[in-house]
Amino acid sequence: MGCECSKFSDCFASEETKPVAHVPDNESIGKSEFGLPAFREFTIDQLRTATSGFAVENIVSEHGEKAPNVVYKGKLDNQRRIAVKRFNRSAWPDARQFLDEARAVGQLRNHRLANLLGCCYEGEERLLVAEFMPNETLAKHLFHWENQPMKWSMRLRVALHLAQALEYCTSKGRALYHDLNAYRIVFDDEGNPRLSCFGLMKNSRDGRSYSTNLAFTPPEYLRTGGITPESVIYSFGTLLLDLLSGKHIPPSHALDLIRDRNLQMLTDSCLEGQFSNDEGTELVRLASRCLQYEPRERPNTKSLVTALIPLQKDLEVPSHVLMGIPQDAAAMNLSPLGEASLRMDLTAIHEVLEMIGYKDDEGAATELSFQMWTNQMQDTLTSKKKGDVAFRQKEFRTAIECYTQFIDVGTMVSPTVFARRSLSYLISNMPEEALNDAVQAQVISPLWHVASYLQASALFTLGKENEAHIALREGSVLESKKNATT
Known part of the structure; x- marks a missing residue:
């Protein structure tokens, strides 16, 4: 069930037979x-x-x-x-x-x-x-915001982009969208709102089209259990109310307020001074048209787009600015390790890896102590120790060779060994191999920020600036979370 949320509430919501052949990751094949x-x-x-x-x-x-x-x-x-x-x-x-x-x-x-x-x-x-859309959902920014409420011009942009998404889907024969709500709208790297494709399919073959509170479902769905294009327009109307009020108001209550001309109760107090009465009235009028009891009286997606285009403001301001989403490394408040990764200062990264040793291996040392009893494992550990000595003395080709002998045995996994070999590859001008090892370190330890930072340095070296900044941002977030818990 959904819940009626205010931006201060703590409620949580969100969102088998033949085998398939392996498909290579080469995206130059069949690009759209x-x-x-x-x-x-x-x-x-x-x-x-x-x-x-x-x-x-x-x-x-x-x-x-x-x-x-x-x-x-x-x-x-x-x-x-x-x-x-x-x-x-x-x-x-x-x-x-x-x-x-x-x-x-x-x-x-x-x-x-x-x-x-x-x-x-x-x-x-x-x-x-x-x-993957990294900047949360509309519900997060509208109901549970932390730093700043969503600006009026950004709310209008969300409404237009959503209407354009629905118009596109309709033009391609996919007019049905299941359970359209604020959790289905997500924000990309640039802070632009996007409609999740998941809602274009039901939750299962026989699944319900709506899982939110019955107070927010189209009246015809309650009667027939079926969804139509007009049902999607009704849900769009509830989203317009969300954008206007900053709260999840049941449509029946909102329509009562509209009939009583009590628009002040319907408007988010955080928006004071950001729009004129005429602008607010126009959005309310559009919402009430979408919420008509009879489906045939609701507008179509093309009409929604036409009505929303003239209302747009601050067209020259990028979405990430309106949303307050940092877009550069300086705004991330990077740690010394993050700064070193941005600068590709491999000497500084080497010092950090030497300093942390193996304390990020999460129990690997205990596993090692039990495995030291076999001669084969003793030889494997000798390879690792030789690699550590070479790494400390900056003999990186030797370090690569020794760590490879240790990794190839495969009796235990160590994110730190992969990180050390990754840096050794980077310093040896082998960025592809460095990237692969940094990714493997993160597979073993998904929350380890060092792995993300090493990926960033490898991606910078490969000239993949956008991907590198994304990895840098991920590393910064993971490091902040780790520091907060310790």
Whole structure:
């Protein structure tokens, strides 16, 4: 069930049979517009690796009993960040039906959508793979904001971008959207709002189209249990109310306030002075049209776009500025290690790795002490110790050779050894190998900020500036969380 939230509340909401063949990560094959790869099928092993074994730390949202599914963040071998929606085992028992539905949604490509990149239907597993949007949901920014309430001009931009997303989907024959709400709108790297592609598919073959509070569902859905394009317009109207009020107000209550001309009670007090009465009245009028009891009296998506374009303000201001989202490393307040990664100061990074030793291996030392009893393990540990000596003395080619002997035995995993070999590769002008090791370190230890920083340095070296800044930001966030808990 959904909940009626204010921005100060603490409520939580969010959001199986033939095997598939391995598909290479080469995105130059079948690329579509916007630089996105064509829809593809993933194996469960690929997605398990991308999400560090579906680690709890990578969960970004999960539904309750009515729609048991979980969304994870992950990263593919080619560094593309993804969101992976994993359904419960009883969902979509017909693999062909799931694949056909996913493929249809996967044909959509638009800059107003968080686009569907692929799916997995291996065994009993049913998963969807989409673009990852790093800057939270509309619900977070509207109801649970921390630093600043969303500006009026940004709220108007959200409404327009959402209307344009729905118009695009309608033009492509995908007019039905299930449970459109503030948790379905996510923000990309630039702070632009996008409509999640997940809502274009039901939670399961026989799943309900709405899992939110009944007070927010279209009246015809309550009568028939069916969803129509006009039902989506009704949900769009509830979102307009959310944007205007900063609260999740039941449509019946909002319509009472509108009839009584009590617009002050309907307007977010944080917006005082940001818009004129005429602007507010126009948005209220549009919302009330969307919330008409009779579906045929509601506007279509094209009319929504036409009505919202003239209301737009601050068109020259980027979304990330309106949202207060940092876009450069300076705004991240980087630590010395983060600064060193940004500058690609490999000497400074070497000093940090030497200083932390192996304390980030999370129990690996205990495992080592038990394995020292065998001669084979003793030889393996000797390789590691020789690698440590070479690393300390900055003999990085030797360090690579010794650490490789230790890693290839495979009797234990150590994120720190991968990090040390990654830096050794970087210093030896082998950035691809360095990037692979940094990614492996993060697979072993998903919350270890050093792994993200090493990825950033490797990506900078490879000339992948955008990806590098993303990894740098991830490292900064992880380091801040670690410092907060210690």
